[in-house]
Amino acid sequence: MSTPSRFPYQDESLAVEQRVEDLLSRMTLEDKTGLLFHPIATIGDVEAEGLLGTPSMRSLLDKRINHFNILQAPTTRAITEWHNAVQAEVAKTTLGIPVTISSDPRHSFANNPATSFTAGPFSQWPEPLGFAAIGDEALVQRWADIVRREYVAVGIRVALHPQIDLATEPRWARASATFGQDSDVTSRLGVAYIRGLQGKTVGPQSVSAMAKHFPGGGPQKDGEDPHFEYGREQVYPGGQFELHLAPFKAAIAAGVGQMMPYYGMPVGTEFEEVGFSFNKQIVTGLLREQLGFDGIVCTDWGILSRTFWGVEDLSYEDRMFKAFDAGVDQFGGEYAPEVLAGLVRNGRVSQDRLDTSVRRLLREKFLLGLVDRPTVDVAAAEQLVGTPAAREEGLAAQAAAQTLLINRDGAAHLPLNKQLKVYVEGMDPNSLAGRANVVASVEDADVAILRIVAPWEQRTGELDFFFHAGSLDFTPDQVEHIRAIAAAAPTVVDVYLDRPAILTPLQDLPVSLLVNFGSTDEAFVRVAFGEAEPKGRLPFEIPSSMAAVLASRPDVPSDTADPAYPYGAGLDYDDWTPAAAPTDDERAATTVEQKSGPRFDPETVLLGALLDDPQGAAILNSVAPDLSDNPMMEMVRAMPFSTVIAMAGDADPAQIAQLKAAIAAI
Known part of the structure; x- marks a missing residue:
């Protein structure tokens, strides 16, 4: 009025x-x-x-x-x-x-x-x-x-x-x-x-x-x-x-x-x-x-x-x-x-x-x-706000932005066949329902899927915690882990790029390689199983090494020597025709095996994943009953639990250790 x-x-x-x-x-x-x-x-x-x-x-x-x-x-x-x-x-x-x-x-x-x-x-x-x-x-x-x-x-x-x-x-x-x-x-x-x-x-x-x-x-x-x-x-x-x-x-x-x-x-x-x-x-x-x-x-x-x-x-x-x-x-x-x-x-x-x-x-x-x-x-x-139609358009755009950089021959050639036995890390295994059967061990898998994020140096400081800055190199342990998975089963790796990570160590591994710029598990699996096509082309150059980054000029685009991937790189699927989305019957027929041992690594698990898990949420609420209602919570859900805890400068180290031990025991 x-x-x-x-x-x-x-x-x-x-x-x-x-x-x-x-x-x-x-x-x-x-x-x-x-x-x-x-x-x-x-x-x-x-x-x-x-x-x-x-x-x-x-x-x-x-x-x-x-x-x-x-x-x-x-x-x-x-x-x-x-x-x-x-x-x-x-x-x-x-x-x-x-x-x-x-x-x-x-x-x-x-x-x-x-x-x-x-x-x-x-x-x-x-x-x-x-x-x-x-x-x-x-x-x-x-x-x-x-x-x-x-x-x-x-x-x-x-x-x-x-x-x-x-x-x-x-x-x-x-x-x-x-x-x-x-x-x-x-x-x-x-x-x-x-x-x-x-x-x-x-x-x-x-x-x-x-x-x-x-x-x-x-x-x-x-x-x-x-x-x-x-x-x-x-x-x-x-x-x-x-x-x-x-x-x-x-x-x-x-x-x-x-x-x-x-x-x-x-x-x-x-x-x-x-x-x-x-x-x-x-x-x-x-x-x-x-x-x-x-x-x-x-x-x-x-x-x-x-x-x-x-x-x-x-x-x-x-x-x-x-x-x-x-x-x-x-x-x-x-x-x-x-x-x-x-x-x-x-x-x-x-x-x-x-x-x-x-x-x-x-x-x-x-x-x-x-x-x-x-x-x-x-x-x-x-x-x-947030209508189903708008959310579906958003998912379709997330999928289209996926960028294919390597597509190996064999079982990990994209798009994947349905009903394979798949081992996954870095994603919700339930997102594969109707498309694949999830196994708990990579040795039992036809294909492994790893979703990882571009590396960054975790900084200390009131605001520094929130910034993904510093080196673009994966750690040797991260590369060795991917290498071990790829040796055990044909592997698909999807890397979230908020910055141009050094992908050189992955180029020589027997993996099919995708990158994304913000995509849910659902958007990714649509691409992985051929329901959607990756249409992305790199919006920035991917350097081959940190040495090349250090030698480049910060105001000049595409200024690193011998880049791993040039600006605009990206592959198409071969003779792609859209695969059908899984039916309810197909979703019901697929199985998800639970991994034995701890479900969460307290050093790497995201805070949001713990809050969404009944056992994890119960542990957190036992020490911080008002945590889920904190107005800052939506800003830090996507951060590692260990990082968020470290931000609490007055926290008792003994209590933090007990909390991490409880999470590791889930």
Whole structure:
């Protein structure tokens, strides 16, 4: 229902610019400064303390903050009811300016919690790398359109994506959320994604897209990420700044609503060596003046309080002034509008400069229809979000993105024959129901199937735990294990690539080799047994060694010597015709033998696997009864149990040892 018109800004018949000016004229300084902050919000009780030590929603609303980023996605009903409750709270204020809710990517099947959040009730698709592997602009626009419909249904109106950086540094932890290494492909698919979210222009059924990370993350020194001080430097030894900028030019031409600069600071360029959001040459000179972008510029999260690279010696207030003077409109992850108000009162920031940013943010609220219809229909959302049809489309895309690199002759030649005796690791054996009989020992198998993930170095630190960074080499023990399995039975190996793992040790093994970019067991087995065809082509080069990676230039695509697989590599099935999906009778007829001995390795088992297992969940709940209800749980389910436990720095080592022993005994 529309809000009754008391003021001109509430009159839908008036032009947007007129409504913006009327509302602006009625706003206090505190109303205006509150608009320029975009912190994390916690779904639930508005009075409760927020996630990660953030303030309660009540205290944030009292500061007139009304843009919020949600991390959780519990259920459709929980999100929509919370959204409506928050809108009801702000409707009680003098001006009733509605809140705008944003989200990081959450529609992908991901194994790397640093790059996106759990899909929860939403449909699951491959990661953007998977869409780059497929290379179909129409499919990307279709995916983004479904994202749009599901977001709008629950009240999410700003997408903190697409990430249109180029994955040119093989070690970079955030490659999986990109469209790969190719600038032209990224430009095309990025534009398709923006069209799917926004339409031709931003309107009442749109989700505003925030393209990131201007002017192009990816060329990170030593492959480290600028979330951390040791990764703050962004370098261009190959002189490819313009190559990384190109997708952002395409996004601007497509009408992208918002832009997010990255944390990193350019080193060895013509630009000041400070983080991009503090860099006036970048935000005002390049983005605003040269490229003509007049949309919203929102900083990445926490640049004033945590990732203030190049301005470490400045105070919080001076950092805020420098970023605002550089040309940003909004501070992501911060919640100190009183500091900005102080800068206005003492004359360092002019009212005109403040109003310029306020106008941009108000204009978008009007364009999105939030001022006129701030709430959502809970029942309708439950019918629209995560429909069986959308989930099936997501599965089909996951399967299509699978990329075949080696197809050996013999029993492991793909697609596999049905009703073989199969030994599996790294996947749910029940996913083979109707297709194969699962045996407990590789010695009894006709074929072995191993699903593994690209290696990374587990880091310590509050946030470092979440990032898959460092070496791309499998350990000798991992390679030897695969070798032993392949010696016992013809073997299929499927590797999840969030980064271009060194696959060289697998090339000489007698295995058929697939890679994926976020796919469920169901999507994989459809490909493995010929119900779907792998259509993927590598969206980045696969290096042959870490030595080649170390010698390459981080801003240059395909720059490693003698790669194991070049960009675009991938095989087709021979004379493929779709196999029939298993019938209910076939599913009932297949058998699954249980392995003898421990079912879980406490060092490698994923936390989610334990929580989904009755015995595992009982053990965890015995020491942490509230664990499954923890709002952070959906973010860490895809992490190894041992890693999550290690994050609890105050945990008793003896209790951890007992817990691991209990898990090993299951």
